Amino acid sequence: MLSTMWVGSIGGICESVLVAFLKWAGGKRWLAPLIRDCIGSVEEYVEPFLGGGAVYFELSPLRAMLSDANADLIDAYIGVKSDPAKVVSRLNSWQVSPEIFAIVRDSRPRSAAGKAARFIYLNRTAFNGLYRVNRFGKFNVPYGCKPGTVSCDIGAIIRASRKLQSADLSVGDFSVAFDRAPDGALIYADPPYVLPCSSGYARYTPMAFTWLDQSRLALAASASVSRGCRVIVSNAYNSELVELYPRRKFEVFHARRSSRMAAKPQHRGIQSEVLIVSRNIPKAVRARFGRILEAL
């Protein structure tokens, strides 16, 4: 189950902090504690490719601007933020079965809570937890969860809702979030992994992410660093990709990890990833990133 907890202690009182309540392709649950350990506490945070929000929940910043191009995903966060009790009660009323899956998938709820419940249910019960739509925006992943799957984790939803009260949520292209980021904010960007030779990535949105978008992202990151934002970008390793980030502004760290998201076991293997960290983040912090990623 995805909603693991980190148990911290503030002034002797133990607090449970939610990590993430959605299962998301390319999710950064593995990277989130590492970023938290290196960066420490964060006041102003911007995450333009929110997905399952693993890094956001782990960092638990004071204020956050969270966005994603996937409108259904952001609607789910809005529903959880505004009416968690209703989301939970809807989820509890749906059995986990192929028949109910088909009904929920074809439903079009109007309320924020209804939209959130539908999204979470599909996220838990669709094959591999994938969220994929066709070019008309229609969800097209088949049913495929393990026996014993439960669609509702009450604690995770309630804690996420509490945390999201200090977050601004919006749908949009990442460029808007970069433009709106307050000077000095920490921006964490985790785009779909697209390399120069690929035509686009599995669709999270009706529009595929392309190599041109990777170039736009590097330009937006660079402009934000120039006005004082601290920027961290995670991406797949490719020599052309890292060239998009000027070395005077960014340092590149390599990480080799085993990939488990591919549908077929023979396609799962070692993935080379990078963490691109702006040089206005103190040298000692960057050195920690290097040490920890090297040790993976």
Ligand SMILES: C[S@@+](CC[C@H](N)C(=O)[O-])C[C@H]1O[C@@H](n2cnc3c(N)ncnc32)[C@H](O)[C@@H]1O
């Ligand atoms: C790799 S996932 C992010 C995963 C996230 N870091 C997590 O831990 O779950 C990439 C996200 O980028 C979003 N996305 C794709 N194209 C986008 C765009 N042009 N602007 C903003 N978000 C976009 C997708 O909807 C998807 O949620």
